[in-house]
Amino acid sequence: MTTLDDAPPPVLPAKPGVSTFAVGGALIAAALTIVTARSVGFSLSEIITNFTRKNSPAEGLLHPDWGQIWSRRSRTAFIETLQLAVIGTAIGATSALPLALWSTTFGNPNRWLRMLVRSCNNVIRSIPDLLWALLFVTAVGIGALSGLLALFFFSLAVTTKLTSDTLDGIDMGPIEAANASGASLTQMLRTAVVPQILPSYTSFVLYNFELNLRASAVLGLVGAGGIGQRIEFFRGAGRWEELWGLVFMFFLVVFIVERISVTLRRRLI
Amino acid sequence: MIRFSNASVTYPNGVSAMKDLDLEIADGEFVVIVGLSGAGKSTLIRAVNGLVPLTSGELNVNGHDVHALNRAGLRDLRSDIGMIFQGFNLVDRTTVLKNVLMGRLHEVPTWRTLIGKYPQADIDIAARALARVEIIEKTYTRASDLSGGQRQRVGIARALAQDPSIILADEPVASLDPPTSHVVMRYLQQICRELGITTIVNLHFLDLATTYADRIIGLRDGVLVFDGPGSECDDTVFESIYGRSLTADDTMTKHGAL
Amino acid sequence: MAQSKARSKVRGKLRVGLMPTPPDQPAGVELPSKPVTTFRWVSTALALALVLWSVLKIDAKWSRLIDAPGDMWTLCTVMFSSMEVNKISGLVGKMWESIAIAWLGTVIAALLAVPLSFLAADNLVGRPIAWVTRQVFNVLRAIPEIILALAFIPIFGLKPMAGVLAIGVGSVGTLGKLFYEVIEGINKGPVEAADAVGASRLQRLRWGVLPQVAPEITSFLLYRFEVNIRASAVLGVVGAGGIGSALAQALSFKDFGTAGLGLIIVVLGTIAVDTISGAVRRRIVAGSTPIVKPDLNDPTKFEARMDDFGGN
Numbered sequence: 001m002t003t004l005d006d007a008p009p010p011v012l013p014a015k016p017g018v019s020t021f022a023v024g025g026a027l028i029a030a031a032l033t034i035v036t037a038r039s040v041g042f043s044l045s046e047i048i049t050n051f052t053r054k055n056s057p058a059e060g061l062l063h064p065d066w067g068q069i070w071s072r073r074s075r076t077a078f079i080e081t082l083q084l085a086v087i088g089t090a091i092g093a094t095s096a097l098p099l100a101l102w103s104t105t106f107g108n109p110n111r112w113l114r115m116l117v118r119s120c121n122n123v124i125r126s127i128p129d130l131l132w133a134l135l136f137v138t139a140v141g142i143g144a145l146s147g148l149l150a151l152f153f154f155s156l157a158v159t160t161k162l163t164s165d166t167l168d169g170i171d172m173g174p175i176e177a178a179n180a181s182g183a184s185l186t187q188m189l190r191t192a193v194v195p196q197i198l199p200s201y202t203s204f205v206l207y208n209f210e211l212n213l214r215a216s217a218v219l220g221l222v223g224a225g226g227i228g229q230r231i232e233f234f235r236g237a238g239r240w241e242e243l244w245g246l247v248f249m250f251f252l253v254v255f256i257v258e259r260i261s262v263t264l265r266r267r268l269i
Numbered sequence: 270m271i272r273f274s275n276a277s278v279t280y281p282n283g284v285s286a287m288k289d290l291d292l293e294i295a296d297g298e299f300v301v302i303v304g305l306s307g308a309g310k311s312t313l314i315r316a317v318n319g320l321v322p323l324t325s326g327e328l329n330v331n332g333h334d335v336h337a338l339n340r341a342g343l344r345d346l347r348s349d350i351g352m353i354f355q356g357f358n359l360v361d362r363t364t365v366l367k368n369v370l371m372g373r374l375h376e377v378p379t380w381r382t383l384i385g386k387y388p389q390a391d392i393d394i395a396a397r398a399l400a401r402v403e404i405i406e407k408t409y410t411r412a413s414d415l416s417g418g419q420r421q422r423v424g425i426a427r428a429l430a431q432d433p434s435i436i437l438a439d440e441p442v443a444s445l446d447p448p449t450s451h452v453v454m455r456y457l458q459q460i461c462r463e464l465g466i467t468t469i470v471n472l473h474f475l476d477l478a479t480t481y482a483d484r485i486i487g488l489r490d491g492v493l494v495f496d497g498p499g500s501e502c503d504d505t506v507f508e509s510i511y512g513r514s515l516t517a518d519d520t521m522t523k524h525g526a527l
Numbered sequence: 528m529a530q531s532k533a534r535s536k537v538r539g540k541l542r543v544g545l546m547p548t549p550p551d552q553p554a555g556v557e558l559p560s561k562p563v564t565t566f567r568w569v570s571t572a573l574a575l576a577l578v579l580w581s582v583l584k585i586d587a588k589w590s591r592l593i594d595a596p597g598d599m600w601t602l603c604t605v606m607f608s609s610m611e612v613n614k615i616s617g618l619v620g621k622m623w624e625s626i627a628i629a630w631l632g633t634v635i636a637a638l639l640a641v642p643l644s645f646l647a648a649d650n651l652v653g654r655p656i657a658w659v660t661r662q663v664f665n666v667l668r669a670i671p672e673i674i675l676a677l678a679f680i681p682i683f684g685l686k687p688m689a690g691v692l693a694i695g696v697g698s699v700g701t702l703g704k705l706f707y708e709v710i711e712g713i714n715k716g717p718v719e720a721a722d723a724v725g726a727s728r729l730q731r732l733r734w735g736v737l738p739q740v741a742p743e744i745t746s747f748l749l750y751r752f753e754v755n756i757r758a759s760a761v762l763g764v765v766g767a768g769g770i771g772s773a774l775a776q777a778l779s780f781k782d783f784g785t786a787g788l789g790l791i792i793v794v795l796g797t798i799a800v801d802t803i804s805g806a807v808r809r810r811i812v813a814g815s816t817p818i819v820k821p822d823l824n825d826p827t828k829f830e831a832r833m834d835d836f837g838g839n
Contacts, residue, residue: 021810025745033634036627040687040768047692050682057678083581090578126797128757130673130764131774131790138778138786139602140595144587149595173358174371177424180318181431182348183374187382191371195363218673222764222775225587235677243677251669258669267566366558392558400556408558 060240064248074230074246081226081250084147084219085212092155092212093205099156100163101189106175107167109185121160129154129215133224147216147224154215155208162204163197170196203265210258217250270296271317271435271467276326278312278491286312288491289326296434299461300469301482301499305511309491310471314437317469318350319343331434348375351428351466355440357420361413365404365423368412369395372430391430398429402456418449425456436460438470442477447521450474454481474521475507606787618773618789622796625769628687628762629755632694637748640699644706651710661707667700672758676767687768694755694762705747742811749804749811756800760793770796 036042051058101107103121108114132153136146174192183191194201220228227250234243271294278287286309294300302310315321316328319335328335330346338346351372359368373391374382381387399405402422412420421441428436438457442450454470458481461468472478478485479499487495487510495502495510508514591598646652647660676693683689763771770793777785 025807025811029634032630036631039624040627040631040691042631042688042691046683046688053682055682057681061678079584080586083585086577086581087585090581122798123794126757126794126801127790128761130761131771131793134764134775134778135602135790136595136599139598140591141588143591144585145589145591145595148585148587171361173354173356174360176320177352177354177358177427178371178374180320180347180350180352181372181374181427182344182346183371184344184379186379187374187377190382191367191374192360195360195367198362214669214671218671221673231674231677247670247674251666255665255669264570393556396556396558405556406559409562 056238056240060242060244063241065241065245066249067245074227074249077220077227077230078250078253080144081213081216081220081228084144084151084216084226085209087148088151088155088212088216089205089209092152093159093208095152096156096159096163096204097194097201100160100167101193103160103164104167106172107185107189107193121157121164124153125157125161127153127157130218130222133219134222137223142223144225147219147226150219150224151212151216155212158211159204159208162207163201166197166200166204167193206261206265210254210261213254213257217254270294270329270331271469272327272329273313273316274327274329276316276323276328278309278316278321279324286491287316287323290491290493292486292493292496294467294469296467297461297465298467299458299481299483300467300486301478301484302469302471302486302488303473303475303478303507303510304488306473307490308488310488311439312491313488314439314469314471317435317437318347318352344375348431349433350435350437351431351433353421353424353428353436353438353441355443357417357424357444359412359420359423359427361411363412364409365399365412365415365426366392366395366408368423369398369426369430372398372427375431394432395426395430398426399423401429401460402426416449417445418452421445421449421453422456425453425460429460433466435467435469438468440471440473443473450477450521457481474519475502475515476520476522478502602783603787605783606790609784610788610791611784614785614788615792618770618785618792621763621770621773621789622760622792624687625759625763625771626756626796626800628690628767628769629694629752629759631691632759633698633748633752633755635691635695636698636702636751639695640702640706641744643699644703644710647703647707648710657707661704664700664703667697668704669700670697672697673762673765676762676765680766685766685768690759690762690767690769693767694758697758698751698755702747702751705751706744709743709747746808746811749808753801753804756797760797 099117099121103114103117105114108117129150132150133146136149140146140149170193174196175188178188178192216226216228217231218226218228220226220230221232223229227246230246231243234240234246271292273290273292276287276290276292277285279285286307290313302313304310312321316323316335317330319338323336331349333342333346335343335346360371367385370377370387370391373387373394377387377391396405396408399408402425404419404422404426407415407419407423412423415423424441436457441457442453445453454477457468457470460466470482479502482499485495485497485499485502486493487506489510489512495506504515507519511519643660643664647657647664649657672693675697676689679689679692683692759769759771761771763769763773764775766772770789774786774789774793777783777789
């Protein structure tokens with residue numbers, strides 16, 4: 001058409017380039033990948049040869065011993081795992097609420113104390129659950145108690161972080177109202193803050209329980225109780241079929257518990 | 270009684286929200302404060318219960334020097350002063366009753382608050398407060414299920430439950446429609462007259478101010494520029510308080526008509 | 528103290544209107560009847576019963592609990608008082624190895640999960656295929672990396688490769704789930720627009736889906752990396768390389784000084800990675816509008832975020 005052909009094309013504004021940040025980031029990521037691959041000794045061919053080679057774990061994987069559910073010892077270990085998860089969640093997740101409140105500006109007017117609590121939370125969060133278990137087994141000895149203590153700190157780590165994040169987004173209005181009526185700090189937190197986060201918090205506790213259930217399964221690997229000890233036993237003896245049978249049975253249960261937990265959590269909101 | 274003597278408030282960012290204020294409010298008065306946004310209305314109201322500390326000067330409330338009170342003393346003072354907010358400041362997830370009971374927190378021991386079991390006497394007081402604002406049928410309703418006007422009534426009930434000698438209302442009707450605004454203002458006026466509670470209200474709708482106030486205080490840039498009965502206030506007076514000519518936004522009826 | 532009696536003298540008795548009614552007058556105001564909350568009571572009772580049963584029945588030596596704080600304290604003092612400076616470089620090297628394992632594992636997981644997640648989004652491939660893929664993700668999510676590591680070690684030996692693959696395979700489940708939720712959360716608009724102009728499926732992906740989704744995916748990846756650092760630190764305990772192996776070895780040889788040093792390095796290293804990664808993530812997300820708004824009240828979206836602690 002004439003109008004489009006005649007006049008010289010208008011000059012477009014300068015094209016915005018891809019942000020330097022994104023380009024830089026991608027380059028760093030790529031470089032990091034190459035460097036790490038080298039230092040770890042990554043080799044695709046090696047992976048393929050190793051996977052295709054005949055090996056016991058994979059064979060055991062193909063014929064897992066479903067009979068593990070009937071084994072008495074496995075069942076006892078299983079129940080111990082459950083109990084560890086319950087108690088760990090109960091004590092750990094409940095302690096997380098005051099700890100999280102204590103790390104907020106409105107819950108802890110003292111700046112230094114607040115920083116101290118936040119730093120402690122950060123340190124606790126950076127130690128993985130199995131390391132806690134290792135430490136406690138060394139200090140206190142093998143057995144369920146070490147597992148319990150490890151789960152306590154792990155639960156603190158998980159739930160405090162989630163609760164703190166939620167507390168960052170609450171409505172300050174009721175807090176102002178409670179303070180304006182002469183309530184004490186504890187009363188203000190109990191009536192103006194906790195009701196706002198209670199559904200989320202309960203949801204976190206349930207989630208924490210799911211995590212603890214999974215965690216308590218592996219704590220036994222270092223001797224802290226639960227089915228982890230059975231798993232370690234089977235591994236040492238090379239009995240992969242039983243090992244996989246146990247693993248699958250256990251995680252089937254975990255899966256079911258998770259589904260229940262999700263429905264419960266939906267009901268809360 | 271509330272007395273400001275040469276009181277000033279300067280915020281950390283340098284803004285001077287109150288300049289050498291001299292003001293005396295006797296017991297049982299119904300006072301309305303008007304002024305543009307930023308004129309210092311909120312600051313004045315929040316200074317009375319110590320939420321905003323004075324930078325200089327004196328403030329005496331019910332015989333106590335607010336500046337000299339320690340934390341416990343401030344809590345005692347605040348328990349005697351009820352406050353009503355523009356945003357209602359209710360806990361949305363809990364019931365109306367629990368919200369009103371927040372007014373009794375100062376009198377109820379902490380352990381009872383923690384488990385949520387309030388003494389029957391305090392529940393009775395809450396019930397009376399709810400009855401007074403005619404919302405008792407909603408006692409167990411969640412606060413989030415109420416309309417704006419109903420929420421503000423719960424706010425008033427909460428303040429009443431404190432059994433205060435002073436009620437501070439910071440723009441209590443700014444979020445409400447005209448008919449509801451009148452309802453709320455009428456409650457405040459009734460409460461002041463029947464219970465003898467000193468009431469200080471911030472308003473930005475001038476027609477509401479003249480309708481309900483015994484005494485109007487005008488603030489401009491933190492300075493008191495008018496102090497007199499509502500009958501004396503006409504548009505010229507308001508224009509001098511605002512320092513500009515009035516617009517439709519300044520009166521509720523005209524604003525509502527938009 | 529005189530200061531605490533700030534109330535006016537009238538407060539000795541309650542005011543008119545709030546006064547309790549004298550006994551000979553009819554009852555004052557009546558509250559409406561209180562609603563019933565059975566679900567709450569039943570579930571709380573059940574939960575308490577569960578906790579009580581666990582506490583009573585668990586085979587734990589509770590007597591050791593009293594000594595536990597003391598034992599921990601002793602361990603800590605021994606660990607932190609006998610640290611040797613010359614061990615630092617070795618341990619830092621091991622920490623770097625853990626970081627490398629975590630990074631590589633995350634990258635592999637991403638490379639595998641991104642295409643798989645498209646197969647799990649029901650706005651792209653339809654319900655049946657999506658369902659199958661999602662179940663695969665669920666299985667992978669359920670198994671902790673360390674068990675996978677246990678399986679990979681006999682195959683690859685006591686080398687970092689085992690750890691890398693354990694983390695890689697383990698993370699595919701979580702990443703896949705996060706990705707497909709992001710894909711499903713996007714505005715159908717651009718995808719429909721691409722469709723309307725007759726774009727092919729692949730073009731639809733490239734121009735309709737990808738631009739919206741890139742910042743958020745990158746952010747999730749980095750978050751997963753942070754989680755995997757903790758997992759990889761731990762994998763060493765069973766021998767899959769990294770600082771976990773150094774720690775476990777030190778403790779078993781009662782070389783507490785090295786163990787203490789290792790612990791500090793783990794904490795510092797993890798915090799360092801968290802901080803850098805967190806800052807980068809914030810920068811990425813700040814420059815874009817979130818597709819999946821962090822809605823703490825929606826349990827499904829919530830899971831996607833919370834899974835960050837999950838596959839450990």
